Amino acid sequence: MSKKTTVAALALALAGLSAAPLAYSADAPVNPAGAEQKNPCGPKKEASNPCGPAKKKAANPCGPANPCGPKKRKSSE
Amino acid sequence: MLTQSNLYKSAQTLVDIQLSYAQSGRSMSDAALCGAKDFIEWQHYPSKDLVDEASGYEFYYHSHAVDQMPDGEHGHFHVIKRRPGQFHHLIGVALDQQGLPVRLFTTNQWVTGEQLVNSELVIQFLQSFEMNIKGRMAPVTKWLSALIGLFMPEIEMLVQKRDEKIAKLGVELGDLEAALHSKEQHVLTECRIDLMARLSTYLSVVNS
Numbered sequence: 001m002s003k004k005t006t007v008a009a010l011a012l013a014l015a016g017l018s019a020a021p022l023a024y025s026a027d028a029p030v031n032p033a034g035a036e037q038k039n040p041c042g043p044k045k046e047a048s049n050p051c052g053p054a055k056k057k058a059a060n061p062c063g064p065a066n067p068c069g070p071k072k073r074k075s076s077e
Numbered sequence: 078m079l080t081q082s083n084l085y086k087s088a089q090t091l092v093d094i095q096l097s098y099a100q101s102g103r104s105m106s107d108a109a110l111c112g113a114k115d116f117i118e119w120q121h122y123p124s125k126d127l128v129d130e131a132s133g134y135e136f137y138y139h140s141h142a143v144d145q146m147p148d149g150e151h152g153h154f155h156v157i158k159r160r161p162g163q164f165h166h167l168i169g170v171a172l173d174q175q176g177l178p179v180r181l182f183t184t185n186q187w188v189t190g191e192q193l194v195n196s197e198l199v200i201q202f203l204q205s206f207e208m209n210i211k212g213r214m215a216p217v218t219k220w221l222s223a224l225i226g227l228f229m230p231e232i233e234m235l236v237q238k239r240d241e242k243i244a245k246l247g248v249e250l251g252d253l254e255a256a257l258h259s260k261e262q263h264v265l266t267e268c269r270i271d272l273m274a275r276l277s278t279y280l281s282v283v284n285s
Contacts, residue, residue, distance in 0.1 A: 010092050010099065022174070024117060026120070070155070073159070
Protein backbone atom coordinates (compact mmCIF):
# COMPACT_ATOMS: atom_id res chain seq x y z
CA MET A 1 0.00 0.00 0.00
CA SER A 2 1.49 3.37 -0.97
CA LYS A 3 1.89 6.09 1.61
CA LYS A 4 -0.77 8.24 -0.05
CA THR A 5 -3.12 5.29 -0.01
CA THR A 6 -2.38 4.80 3.67
CA VAL A 7 -3.49 8.34 4.46
CA ALA A 8 -6.59 7.84 2.33
CA ALA A 9 -7.31 4.58 4.14
CA LEU A 10 -7.06 6.40 7.44
CA ALA A 11 -9.45 9.10 6.26
CA LEU A 12 -11.89 6.45 5.12
CA ALA A 13 -11.64 4.48 8.34
CA LEU A 14 -12.12 7.61 10.44
CA ALA A 15 -15.18 8.56 8.41
CA GLY A 16 -16.72 5.24 9.36
CA LEU A 17 -16.36 5.82 13.07
CA SER A 18 -19.28 7.02 15.09
CA ALA A 19 -18.75 10.12 17.19
CA ALA A 20 -17.52 9.30 20.67
CA PRO A 21 -20.03 10.35 23.34
CA LEU A 22 -19.10 13.44 25.30
CA ALA A 23 -18.27 13.33 28.99
CA TYR A 24 -21.06 13.65 31.48
CA SER A 25 -21.21 15.03 34.97
CA ALA A 26 -20.54 12.65 37.84
CA ASP A 27 -23.81 13.96 39.26
CA ALA A 28 -25.75 12.82 36.20
CA PRO A 29 -27.45 9.40 35.98
CA VAL A 30 -25.12 6.60 34.94
CA ASN A 31 -27.14 6.08 31.78
CA PRO A 32 -28.57 9.48 30.92
CA ALA A 33 -29.95 8.31 27.56
CA GLY A 34 -31.76 5.45 29.26
CA ALA A 35 -33.04 7.77 31.94
CA GLU A 36 -34.54 10.04 29.32
CA GLN A 37 -36.30 7.13 27.67
CA LYS A 38 -37.99 6.29 30.96
CA ASN A 39 -39.49 9.78 30.97
CA PRO A 40 -40.03 10.50 27.31
CA CYS A 41 -42.31 13.44 28.01
CA GLY A 42 -40.39 14.70 31.01
CA PRO A 43 -38.80 18.11 31.22
CA LYS A 44 -35.41 18.76 29.67
CA LYS A 45 -32.44 17.87 31.81
CA GLU A 46 -31.70 21.52 32.58
CA ALA A 47 -35.19 21.97 33.95
CA SER A 48 -34.85 19.22 36.53
CA ASN A 49 -33.56 21.77 39.05
CA PRO A 50 -35.55 24.83 38.02
CA CYS A 51 -34.33 26.84 40.96
CA GLY A 52 -30.82 25.43 40.97
CA PRO A 53 -27.71 27.31 39.92
CA ALA A 54 -26.81 27.53 36.24
CA LYS A 55 -25.19 24.34 35.00
CA LYS A 56 -21.90 26.00 34.22
CA LYS A 57 -21.47 27.14 37.79
CA ALA A 58 -22.76 23.90 39.22
CA ALA A 59 -20.28 21.81 37.26
CA ASN A 60 -17.32 23.13 39.23
CA PRO A 61 -18.60 25.80 41.61
CA CYS A 62 -15.82 25.43 44.14
CA GLY A 63 -13.56 23.45 41.87
CA PRO A 64 -9.95 22.68 42.55
CA ALA A 65 -7.48 25.52 42.50
CA ASN A 66 -5.72 23.75 39.64
CA PRO A 67 -8.46 22.14 37.56
CA CYS A 68 -6.06 20.58 35.07
CA GLY A 69 -3.29 19.61 37.44
CA PRO A 70 -1.76 16.14 37.40
CA LYS A 71 -2.33 13.73 40.26
CA LYS A 72 -0.20 14.47 43.27
CA ARG A 73 2.72 12.13 43.90
CA LYS A 74 4.39 11.64 47.23
CA SER A 75 7.66 10.56 45.68
CA SER A 76 8.42 13.79 43.88
CA GLU A 77 6.50 16.51 45.69
CA MET B 78 16.19 18.85 15.75
CA LEU B 79 13.82 16.65 13.79
CA THR B 80 15.10 15.57 10.41
CA GLN B 81 12.88 14.91 7.40
CA SER B 82 13.46 11.21 7.97
CA ASN B 83 12.27 11.46 11.57
CA LEU B 84 9.21 13.41 10.50
CA TYR B 85 8.39 10.73 7.96
CA LYS B 86 8.76 8.07 10.65
CA SER B 87 6.53 10.05 13.00
CA ALA B 88 3.89 10.44 10.29
CA GLN B 89 4.02 6.75 9.45
CA THR B 90 3.87 5.71 13.11
CA LEU B 91 0.91 7.95 13.74
CA VAL B 92 -0.99 6.70 10.67
CA ASP B 93 -0.32 3.08 11.54
CA ILE B 94 -1.57 3.44 15.10
CA GLN B 95 -4.63 5.52 14.33
CA LEU B 96 -5.54 3.32 11.35
CA SER B 97 -5.21 0.20 13.47
CA TYR B 98 -7.61 1.63 16.04
CA ALA B 99 -10.01 2.90 13.39
CA GLN B 100 -10.12 -0.44 11.59
CA SER B 101 -11.23 -2.05 14.82
CA GLY B 102 -13.94 0.58 15.21
CA ARG B 103 -12.13 2.66 17.81
CA SER B 104 -11.04 6.26 17.76
CA MET B 105 -8.13 7.82 19.61
CA SER B 106 -10.75 9.32 21.93
CA ASP B 107 -11.83 5.79 22.83
CA ALA B 108 -8.23 4.67 23.25
CA ALA B 109 -7.46 7.65 25.48
CA LEU B 110 -10.11 6.48 27.93
CA CYS B 111 -8.03 3.37 28.65
CA GLY B 112 -10.98 1.03 28.43
CA ALA B 113 -13.17 2.99 30.86
CA LYS B 114 -16.87 2.48 30.24
CA ASP B 115 -17.87 5.92 31.40
CA PHE B 116 -16.41 9.25 30.42
CA ILE B 117 -16.97 11.59 33.34
CA GLU B 118 -16.19 15.28 33.37
CA TRP B 119 -12.95 16.24 35.10
CA GLN B 120 -11.88 12.67 35.80
CA HIS B 121 -8.42 11.68 34.65
CA TYR B 122 -7.86 8.83 32.19
CA PRO B 123 -6.04 6.79 33.27
CA SER B 124 -7.20 7.55 36.78
CA LYS B 125 -3.69 8.01 38.17
CA ASP B 126 -2.30 9.54 34.96
CA LEU B 127 0.09 7.68 32.69
CA VAL B 128 3.52 8.06 34.23
CA ASP B 129 7.02 7.12 33.15
CA GLU B 130 8.93 7.68 36.35
CA ALA B 131 12.29 7.10 34.69
CA SER B 132 11.90 9.93 32.17
CA GLY B 133 9.64 12.14 34.29
CA TYR B 134 7.09 12.47 31.50
CA GLU B 135 3.42 11.86 32.07
CA PHE B 136 0.09 12.64 30.51
CA TYR B 137 -3.59 12.15 31.03
CA TYR B 138 -6.79 12.72 29.11
CA HIS B 139 -9.89 14.47 30.42
CA SER B 140 -12.81 16.71 29.63
CA HIS B 141 -14.17 19.78 31.30
CA ALA B 142 -17.90 20.22 31.74
CA VAL B 143 -19.47 19.89 28.30
CA ASP B 144 -20.64 23.48 28.26
CA GLN B 145 -17.10 24.63 28.91
CA MET B 146 -15.62 22.68 25.98
CA PRO B 147 -15.11 24.17 22.53
CA ASP B 148 -17.71 22.91 20.06
CA GLY B 149 -16.90 19.51 18.62
CA GLU B 150 -14.17 18.69 21.09
CA HIS B 151 -14.32 15.46 23.04
CA GLY B 152 -11.46 15.99 25.49
CA HIS B 153 -7.78 16.75 25.68
CA PHE B 154 -4.42 15.42 26.77
CA HIS B 155 -2.26 17.36 29.19
CA VAL B 156 1.42 16.53 28.74
CA ILE B 157 3.58 17.06 31.82
CA LYS B 158 7.28 16.89 32.66
CA ARG B 159 7.95 16.16 36.31
CA ARG B 160 11.18 16.91 38.11
CA PRO B 161 12.03 16.58 41.80
CA GLY B 162 9.74 18.93 43.67
CA GLN B 163 8.10 20.47 40.64
CA PHE B 164 6.38 19.78 37.35
CA HIS B 165 5.79 21.65 34.14
CA HIS B 166 2.88 21.62 31.72
CA LEU B 167 4.29 21.16 28.23
CA ILE B 168 1.33 21.20 25.86
CA GLY B 169 -2.38 20.42 25.63
CA VAL B 170 -3.73 18.35 22.72
CA ALA B 171 -7.47 18.46 22.08
CA LEU B 172 -9.30 15.70 20.19
CA ASP B 173 -12.61 15.86 18.38
CA GLN B 174 -15.29 13.19 18.65
CA GLN B 175 -13.67 11.20 15.83
CA GLY B 176 -10.42 11.18 17.77
CA LEU B 177 -8.62 13.58 15.45
CA PRO B 178 -6.33 16.08 17.12
CA VAL B 179 -7.78 19.49 16.30
CA ARG B 180 -6.16 22.00 18.64
CA LEU B 181 -2.95 22.58 20.57
CA PHE B 182 -2.82 24.90 23.54
CA THR B 183 -0.80 26.20 26.46
CA THR B 184 -2.20 27.06 29.88
CA ASN B 185 -1.54 29.56 32.62
CA GLN B 186 0.34 28.41 35.71
CA TRP B 187 -2.68 28.24 38.03
CA VAL B 188 -4.54 25.89 35.70
CA THR B 189 -2.30 22.92 36.47
CA GLY B 190 -0.45 24.22 39.51
CA GLU B 191 2.82 23.81 37.65
CA GLN B 192 6.02 25.73 38.09
CA LEU B 193 6.01 27.69 34.86
CA VAL B 194 9.44 27.69 33.22
CA ASN B 195 10.64 29.57 30.15
CA SER B 196 9.84 28.44 26.64
CA GLU B 197 13.38 27.31 25.84
CA LEU B 198 13.20 24.71 28.59
CA VAL B 199 9.68 23.63 27.68
CA ILE B 200 10.70 23.16 24.06
CA GLN B 201 13.75 21.22 25.16
CA PHE B 202 11.54 18.92 27.22
CA LEU B 203 9.17 18.45 24.30
CA GLN B 204 11.96 17.68 21.85
CA SER B 205 13.14 14.97 24.23
CA PHE B 206 9.65 13.62 24.91
CA GLU B 207 9.82 9.85 25.18
CA MET B 208 7.95 7.52 27.46
CA ASN B 209 8.63 3.86 28.01
CA ILE B 210 5.12 2.50 28.47
CA LYS B 211 3.98 -1.09 28.15
CA GLY B 212 0.48 -2.49 27.79
CA ARG B 213 -2.70 -1.08 26.30
CA MET B 214 -1.54 2.54 26.54
CA ALA B 215 1.73 1.95 24.69
CA PRO B 216 0.20 2.79 21.25
CA VAL B 217 -1.45 5.93 22.63
CA THR B 218 1.90 7.04 24.02
CA LYS B 219 3.65 6.43 20.70
CA TRP B 220 0.85 8.25 18.88
CA LEU B 221 1.20 11.27 21.17
CA SER B 222 4.96 11.28 20.80
CA ALA B 223 4.64 11.17 17.01
CA LEU B 224 2.09 13.97 17.08
CA ILE B 225 4.37 16.19 19.14
CA GLY B 226 7.14 15.61 16.61
CA LEU B 227 4.92 16.35 13.63
CA PHE B 228 3.63 19.61 15.07
CA MET B 229 6.79 20.81 16.78
CA PRO B 230 6.90 24.07 14.77
CA GLU B 231 3.40 25.00 15.95
CA ILE B 232 4.16 23.90 19.50
CA GLU B 233 7.34 25.98 19.64
CA MET B 234 5.42 29.00 18.40
CA LEU B 235 2.68 28.49 20.99
CA VAL B 236 5.08 28.12 23.89
CA GLN B 237 7.10 31.18 22.84
CA LYS B 238 3.95 33.26 22.43
CA ARG B 239 2.79 32.00 25.81
CA ASP B 240 5.89 33.54 27.38
CA GLU B 241 5.30 36.81 25.53
CA LYS B 242 1.68 36.91 26.61
CA ILE B 243 2.39 36.22 30.26
CA ALA B 244 5.18 38.82 30.29
CA LYS B 245 2.85 41.41 28.76
CA LEU B 246 0.14 40.51 31.24
CA GLY B 247 2.61 40.84 34.08
CA VAL B 248 3.38 44.38 32.96
CA GLU B 249 -0.31 45.21 32.67
CA LEU B 250 -1.08 43.86 36.13
CA GLY B 251 2.12 45.22 37.59
CA ASP B 252 3.08 41.82 38.95
CA LEU B 253 4.14 38.60 37.24
CA GLU B 254 2.75 36.46 40.06
CA ALA B 255 -0.64 38.10 39.60
CA ALA B 256 -0.50 37.24 35.91
CA LEU B 257 0.38 33.61 36.61
CA HIS B 258 -2.60 33.31 38.95
CA SER B 259 -5.07 35.41 36.99
CA LYS B 260 -8.28 33.37 36.72
CA GLU B 261 -9.17 35.51 33.73
CA GLN B 262 -6.35 33.81 31.85
CA HIS B 263 -6.84 30.07 31.40
CA VAL B 264 -5.66 29.07 27.92
CA LEU B 265 -2.84 31.45 27.01
CA THR B 266 -2.17 30.41 23.42
CA GLU B 267 -3.79 27.96 21.06
CA CYS B 268 -3.92 26.99 17.40
CA ARG B 269 -6.00 24.71 15.23
CA ILE B 270 -4.20 21.83 13.53
CA ASP B 271 -5.01 19.69 10.50
CA LEU B 272 -3.58 16.23 10.99
CA MET B 273 -4.62 14.79 7.64
CA ALA B 274 -2.99 17.65 5.76
CA ARG B 275 0.21 17.26 7.77
CA LEU B 276 0.32 13.52 7.17
CA SER B 277 -0.26 14.00 3.46
CA THR B 278 2.57 16.52 3.31
CA TYR B 279 5.20 14.34 4.89
CA LEU B 280 4.15 11.05 3.40
CA SER B 281 3.73 12.57 -0.05
CA VAL B 282 7.21 14.11 0.10
CA VAL B 283 8.66 10.67 0.65
CA ASN B 284 6.60 9.22 -2.17
CA SER B 285 7.27 11.90 -4.78
